[in-house]
Amino acid sequence: MSAGNVNTEALKHPGINLGEAHGEAHTQAEGVVFGFWVFLMSDFILFGLLFATYATMVDHTAGGPGPKALFDLKSISIETFALLLSSFTFGMASLNLKHGERRKPIILWLLATLMLGLIFLGLELHDFSSMIDKGAGPWRSGFLSAFFGLVPLHGLHVATASLWLIVMLVQMGVFGLTPRVKTRLLRLGLFWHFLDIIWVGIFSIVYLAGLS
Amino acid sequence: MKSGSRAHCHRGKTVRRIAVTILTLLALSVLYDDAWALPVSSFLEPAGPVAAAQKNHFIWVTLITLIVVLPAIILTPYLAWRYRYGAKKVAYKPKWAFSWLFEILIWGVPTIIVLILSVPLWNSTHQLDPYHPLASTQKPLHIEVIGLDWKWLFIYPDEGIATVGEMAVPVGRPIALDLTTDTVMQSFWIPALGGQIYAMPGMRTKLQLLADRPGQFRGLNSQFNGMGFEHQQFLTVSLKDDAFKNWVQQVKSRGIPLNTGRYGTLNKQSTRAESFAALGTPAMPQDILYFSSVPPNFFQQVIARYRSGHPLPPGDQPGTKAHGGHSTPSPNGKTGLGT
Amino acid sequence: MKRNDAQYHYDLRIYQWGLGLALLLTAIPFALVAFHGAPPSVLLWMIGVLGLIQVIVHFRFFLHIDLSSQKREDLHLILFTVLLLVIMAGGTIWIMHNLAERMMAS
Amino acid sequence: MTASDLWHLVFGRLGLQSLPFWDMIQHPTPSHIINGIIATGAAAVVVIGALVTVFLITKYRKWGVLWSDWLTSVDHKKIGIMYIVLAFVMLARALIEALLIRTQQADGLNGGFLSADHFAQLFSTHGTIMIFFMAMPFLIGLINFVMPQQIGARDVSFPMMNSISLGLTAAGAALVMVSLVLGKFETGGWTAYPPYTEAAFNPGPGVDYWIWAIALSSIGTTMTGINFAVTIYKKRAPGMTLFRMPLFTWTALCTAILMIFAMPPLTAVSLMLALDRYLDFHFFTNGMGGNMMNFANLFWLFGHPEVYILILPAFGVYSEVFSTFSGKRLYGYTSLVYATMAIAVLSFTVWLHHFFTMGQSANINAVFGLLTMIIGIPTGVKIYDWLLTMYQGRVRFTVPLIYALAFSVLFVLGGLSGVLLANPSIDFQVHNSLFLVAHFHNMLIPGLLFGMLAGYHFWFPKAFGFRLDERWGRLSAYLWISGFILAFFPLYALGLMGMTRRTVSYFDPAYTPWMLVAEVGALVLTAALTTLVIQLIVSIRERKANAVPVGDPWDGRSLEWAIAAPSPEWNFPVIPTVTDRDPFAVAKAQHTAYQSPPAYEDITLPTNSAMGMIICVVGGLLGFALVWHMWWLAILSALAVPVAVIAKSFDTRTEKVIPAAEVRQQHQAWLAQARQETPISRQLETSPDNHGLADNTIAEAST
Numbered sequence A: 001m002s003a004g005n006v007n008t009e010a011l012k013h014p015g016i017n018l019g020e021a022h023g024e025a026h027t028q029a030e031g032v033v034f035g036f037w038v039f040l041m042s043d044f045i046l047f048g049l050l051f052a053t054y055a056t057m058v059d060h061t062a063g064g065p066g067p068k069a070l071f072d073l074k075s076i077s078i079e080t081f082a083l084l085l086s087s088f089t090f091g092m093a094s095l096n097l098k099h100g101e102r103r104k105p106i107i108l109w110l111l112a113t114l115m116l117g118l119i120f121l122g123l124e125l126h127d128f129s130s131m132i133d134k135g136a137g138p139w140r141s142g143f144l145s146a147f148f149g150l151v152p153l154h155g156l157h158v159a160t161a162s163l164w165l166i167v168m169l170v171q172m173g174v175f176g177l178t179p180r181v182k183t184r185l186l187r188l189g190l191f192w193h194f195l196d197i198i199w200v201g202i203f204s205i206v207y208l209a210g211l212s
Numbered sequence B: 001m002k003s004g005s006r007a008h009c010h011r012g013k014t015v016r017r018i019a020v021t022i023l024t025l026l027a028l029s030v031l032y033d034d035a036w037a038l039p040v041s042s043f044l045e046p047a048g049p050v051a052a053a054q055k056n057h058f059i060w061v062t063l064i065t066l067i068v069v070l071p072a073i074i075l076t077p078y079l080a081w082r083y084r085y086g087a088k089k090v091a092y093k094p095k096w097a098f099s100w101l102f103e104i105l106i107w108g109v110p111t112i113i114v115l116i117l118s119v120p121l122w123n124s125t126h127q128l129d130p131y132h133p134l135a136s137t138q139k140p141l142h143i144e145v146i147g148l149d150w151k152w153l154f155i156y157p158d159e160g161i162a163t164v165g166e167m168a169v170p171v172g173r174p175i176a177l178d179l180t181t182d183t184v185m186q187s188f189w190i191p192a193l194g195g196q197i198y199a200m201p202g203m204r205t206k207l208q209l210l211a212d213r214p215g216q217f218r219g220l221n222s223q224f225n226g227m228g229f230e231h232q233q234f235l236t237v238s239l240k241d242d243a244f245k246n247w248v249q250q251v252k253s254r255g256i257p258l259n260t261g262r263y264g265t266l267n268k269q270s271t272r273a274e275s276f277a278a279l280g281t282p283a284m285p286q287d288i289l290y291f292s293s294v295p296p297n298f299f300q301q302v303i304a305r306y307r308s309g310h311p312l313p314p315g316d317q318p319g320t321k322a323h324g325g326h327s328t329p330s331p332n333g334k335t336g337l338g339t
Numbered sequence C: 001m002k003r004n005d006a007q008y009h010y011d012l013r014i015y016q017w018g019l020g021l022a023l024l025l026t027a028i029p030f031a032l033v034a035f036h037g038a039p040p041s042v043l044l045w046m047i048g049v050l051g052l053i054q055v056i057v058h059f060r061f062f063l064h065i066d067l068s069s070q071k072r073e074d075l076h077l078i079l080f081t082v083l084l085l086v087i088m089a090g091g092t093i094w095i096m097h098n099l100a101e102r103m104m105a106s
Numbered sequence D: 001m002t003a004s005d006l007w008h009l010v011f012g013r014l015g016l017q018s019l020p021f022w023d024m025i026q027h028p029t030p031s032h033i034i035n036g037i038i039a040t041g042a043a044a045v046v047v048i049g050a051l052v053t054v055f056l057i058t059k060y061r062k063w064g065v066l067w068s069d070w071l072t073s074v075d076h077k078k079i080g081i082m083y084i085v086l087a088f089v090m091l092a093r094a095l096i097e098a099l100l101i102r103t104q105q106a107d108g109l110n111g112g113f114l115s116a117d118h119f120a121q122l123f124s125t126h127g128t129i130m131i132f133f134m135a136m137p138f139l140i141g142l143i144n145f146v147m148p149q150q151i152g153a154r155d156v157s158f159p160m161m162n163s164i165s166l167g168l169t170a171a172g173a174a175l176v177m178v179s180l181v182l183g184k185f186e187t188g189g190w191t192a193y194p195p196y197t198e199a200a201f202n203p204g205p206g207v208d209y210w211i212w213a214i215a216l217s218s219i220g221t222t223m224t225g226i227n228f229a230v231t232i233y234k235k236r237a238p239g240m241t242l243f244r245m246p247l248f249t250w251t252a253l254c255t256a257i258l259m260i261f262a263m264p265p266l267t268a269v270s271l272m273l274a275l276d277r278y279l280d281f282h283f284f285t286n287g288m289g290g291n292m293m294n295f296a297n298l299f300w301l302f303g304h305p306e307v308y309i310l311i312l313p314a315f316g317v318y319s320e321v322f323s324t325f326s327g328k329r330l331y332g333y334t335s336l337v338y339a340t341m342a343i344a345v346l347s348f349t350v351w352l353h354h355f356f357t358m359g360q361s362a363n364i365n366a367v368f369g370l371l372t373m374i375i376g377i378p379t380g381v382k383i384y385d386w387l388l389t390m391y392q393g394r395v396r397f398t399v400p401l402i403y404a405l406a407f408s409v410l411f412v413l414g415g416l417s418g419v420l421l422a423n424p425s426i427d428f429q430v431h432n433s434l435f436l437v438a439h440f441h442n443m444l445i446p447g448l449l450f451g452m453l454a455g456y457h458f459w460f461p462k463a464f465g466f467r468l469d470e471r472w473g474r475l476s477a478y479l480w481i482s483g484f485i486l487a488f489f490p491l492y493a494l495g496l497m498g499m500t501r502r503t504v505s506y507f508d509p510a511y512t513p514w515m516l517v518a519e520v521g522a523l524v525l526t527a528a529l530t531t532l533v534i535q536l537i538v539s540i541r542e543r544k545a546n547a548v549p550v551g552d553p554w555d556g557r558s559l560e561w562a563i564a565a566p567s568p569e570w571n572f573p574v575i576p577t578v579t580d581r582d583p584f585a586v587a588k589a590q591h592t593a594y595q596s597p598p599a600y601e602d603i604t605l606p607t608n609s610a611m612g613m614i615i616c617v618v619g620g621l622l623g624f625a626l627v628w629h630m631w632w633l634a635i636l637s638a639l640a641v642p643v644a645v646i647a648k649s650f651d652t653r654t655e656k657v658i659p660a661a662e663v664r665q666q667h668q669a670w671l672a673q674a675r676q677e678t679p680i681s682r683q684l685e686t687s688p689d690n691h692g693l694a695d696n697t698i699a700e701a702s703t
């Protein structure tokens, strides 16, 4: 492991560029970002366990509806598209943060990201409520408990990320693009992309595998 | 140094005192054991091949592991004393911190020991797999066990009888148990015959046992399941073939039929004594229930109820207060073995 | 601070590739499922493999994890996590599956 | 709306029946009265204890100091000390419970004085508290205090998060304490296996107390793990490569990694149980497709790594203690590091050994049994490394070393019983028995607890500037050791005789004599704790005589001993550069210790923050509201968390600057004092002459 020497070199994460004058801030930012990575990995384990639980419970439908009766491929595809696109738009915001530091394009891309996130959440909530209308709430079976333990947890993360995004938009207005705001945006970006990765797992393991 | 030596004396005395106490106790508990003549409740006095193998395995693993553990116990006081501060004429090498010889020893020896231990571990685990039928020329006796709060119900499907509180088995014939519960998770255990296995609602686990001598052994649940937990014990009686046949007859003639209504009384939270008070007849032994017949597929139906896909509100789950139990046994509902 | 155009375009290209690949890797399994393009067992494998590739794509193109030395620490962390996840989730599935087999079959 | 509706709206299901003496009034039978009196007494102790504390603080006008110097402090040293104080308070309760458990069983032939329900609460709270609110806070506190100083850092990476972690842990602990006064605690043991803990079987608040106390502390601990890992990765002094880190820091790193990856299963499993209970999910229920076996699986995915979270820091302490008090370098540093890492990684591969008896196939059992046994190898390596550290050293029998020696002798016996348990065929016979209880106390007391106590004696002077009284310390150590042996070796025998754990009474008279010995042991352990308290009081009273202001009372080897005692707020006036594994020992040998740096610089430190306390109060209220179904309060406090976090994120004044002049002045004063003192030989180590300046001429001479 190379951790012996503290890396004071400029951060190479696209999306952050604190400039030569901020030597201290760089090391600071590096710790903060690394810490966030560690948090994400811990969260990853949490999701992994819920995935595993789901996998062991798909068959526990207790006579209730199973995946085929409940999942709607069309709405899942739209949700997926929205989320994938939002990762790209967030990427664009990061790119503008790294090159140029003009506030306007950053804000616009972030707003686009927020929109897509909210669209995703809206559709997902609609999915859930139509499942519940069919009598397929978490109380119906072990399978549905596992489903409602896993998928809404991701949704909750997206909601948190959206709230965070709104806060960051406000902070950009209040503070401007200070190093603090920048590292926060950087972390939010990591979070956002991470949620996309979880979603890939969800649509593959829960939806597609369930429907195939 | 003064303080060091004082520490040492103190330790020596304590150790001696403890040794004496332990020996006295050992003697005492052996005495007690004889005086009360209670059912055997330890695998260290095995009454069947499974428990005997476990005991054997226990002793061997202890001895082999001691090869690496004992040196640590001996060397600790020895080294500390020999290299104590102020000791005369011993080497002092404050910078010495590595030696290939020692490295190889301290990694190598434990590794070898673990390698040695892994062979019996692997083999015994497979041989004593509770699902693995025991080698025998005789056809196994099949018993179905249902764990209730706080007693075990034994169904002998081939004999068409059931009991609570007493499980008789023929000597020398393998016993194949199927287990489930009609309440929370439990663990079924007859130490003198073999190890334990969990029993869970809606599921069926298996256990194979064999008694190779006549005797009385304690059986119990070892998984905490509420306020009457410690009363969930039963007597295992191993009987010669004839005696066993006779016992089956006794159960048939002295028992009452098991039906849904009686089972509904039995499966409420209650100790064996309380169930006996509700269902027992003078023909049955004290605190032991005999059922002369059992509805067909009873065991399977108990399991199936949890797999029906219909919600089971607390009132429909035996072992809850809502089902009509009282979550603590009444003072005169206490039972054990040997009392 | 001056804007470095070459670098900008390089970075932009990365995101574009990421989006393109992600969409492609999503579209294929969705289409397969929608049009029953393969027998179920093959389909499950394809979904799994494509999903895995897509996860790697996200790590590479959106989270910028690669083999360069400044990312080594993050990469190690991720690989270690994946190892543990395989142990934990894999173990869970193995154990629960085995238990179900031995207990539920009547 | 009737009055009762209104009551339910405001107070949920809280009512008169939640009070500890209600049962006794309703059913005045002798048994109810005895149990009622004990429960009420315990509740009274909590309430009176809290009131007396409040009164004393008010009387001596210490609220301001408490708030600004402690509760809102983000200094890692103070947070560490607060963790340990919390551990101590919780310990007092858990010890009394242990004593009650033992007394009940000593009297338990065909009965006893405690009701089954009361007994079940006792072992459940005892286990829960000891693991989550005694052991964890203790070791987290110790790491917090020591680790940044060992790596030459001024604080952890995220000081405010550190304070929030403390807040969450304290909130969890508070919930367990409140359960003594209002309602009852869970009765299914610290493992809380469903379906017994499902709403159908246990509808009351007990299980909910367990869930929320665990969830809060689990989240807090995850954050702590992240904090420690990042600190060790990113904040080491220049020159301190990973392989120059002191062993305690290494174990802290491995523990942190275990926390990061092993707490999520606990968070998951406790919240899943909550969903079952509150929202009618079916993760673990009987029927409807629930699968209770997965609870055991997920719980032990956490639970097994957890026991290594507990033991590794103790291993770290022993490493420091053996080398310091042998006046010698640690033998086999590299071996120890690799052994520690091996234990950490292997600990994720053995969880199934806690449920060998659930019914899975022989292949699975055998694989997990083998993996479990393999952990014995690195553990054995460590033991022998420590023994070889004494070899050709000069061993001083101070209190920490006495604990270390006792550990080395007793822990291997617990390891032996662990190896036995690792064999599935043997485990089938001792699982759920007192043999198992003996095994784990044999690991937890001589392993973890002796380690923590050794660390407490070792670093106390660093924290407070004076040594603990040596004579009382020794007495206490001997009491701990003999008490442990008396209290737990009988349990091995009882387990082999077929006695199960968690049983309020028994029917076999052969058990009684062993029970009586164990009772004596528990009394000796109580005496041990009492002597520890006396020692603290005596030491505080004689703090002048035992002061070690120069800061190096034990001829220490790592960086934390190179600074004053108590350590300055910023730890290091100038961040040291490290060139060796034993940096301070080498500096002393080369006469480069206690020198003025060429220049001083301004030091930036984090400012105090009330966030930790806010999260503590809000988190505690949230848990309490959920336990009692006070939905309005639950919603309010759940909303308060993000509001507080967001509000805080707008606060930009998070750092303060200590001017170089102030640093210089303090440092120079200390250096002057160090130059004045006479170096003390190890012979006088425990005498009042020891002012914290060590004479190491002998060590030098013989190299």
Ligand code: HEA
Pocket: D084, D085, D087, D088, D091, D095, D098, D099, D101, D102, D123, D124, D126, D127, D128, D130, D131, D134, D135, D188, D189, D190, D191, D437, D441, D444, D445, D448, D449, D456, D487, D500, D501, D502, D503, D522, D525, D529, D532
């Ligand atoms: C760290 C963990 C820990 C510790 C230290 C202890 C300590 C003790 N425990 Fe226990 N115990 C558990 C963890 C622990 N225990 C767990 C997890 C269970 C299982 C619960 C369950 O079934 O679910 C259990 C169960 C358990 C039982 C089993 C009940 C049963 O199942 O039948 C018994 C019975 O005797 C018992 C007794 C004791 C006794 C007499 C002590 C004594 O040794 C007490 C002495 C120890 C102390 C007094 C603590 C000392 C700490 C300090 C001195 C710190 C000092 C601090 C400063 C100076 C700042 N414990």
Ligand code: HEA
Pocket: B065, B068, B069, B072, B109, B110, B111, B113, B114, D191, D307, D308, D310, D311, D353, D354, D355, D372, D373, D375, D376, D377, D379, D380, D381, D383, D411, D412, D413, D414, D415, D416, D417, D418, D419, D421, D422, D423, D427, D430, D431, D432, D436, D439, D440, D443, D444, D447, D448
């Ligand atoms: C600090 C705590 C701690 C530690 C360090 C350990 C260490 C070990 N434990 Fe223990 N354990 C617990 C705390 C701990 N345990 C608790 C709390 C429980 C029960 C919880 C509950 O149910 O409530 C438990 C339960 C438990 C079980 C489950 C039993 C059951 O439920 O039926 C098993 C089974 O394998 C086990 C095994 C081991 C082993 C093999 C080790 C090994 O790590 C030991 C390694 C050490 C040595 C072996 C000694 C030194 C080595 C040598 C001198 C070298 C040579 C040795 C060999 C070559 C073998 N433990």
Ligand code: CUA
Pocket: B200, B203, B204, C099, C100, C103, C104, D293
């Ligand atoms: Cu329990 Cu299957």
Ligand SMILES: [Cu+2]
Pocket: D303, D304, D307, D350, D351, D353, D354
């Ligand atoms: Cu374990």
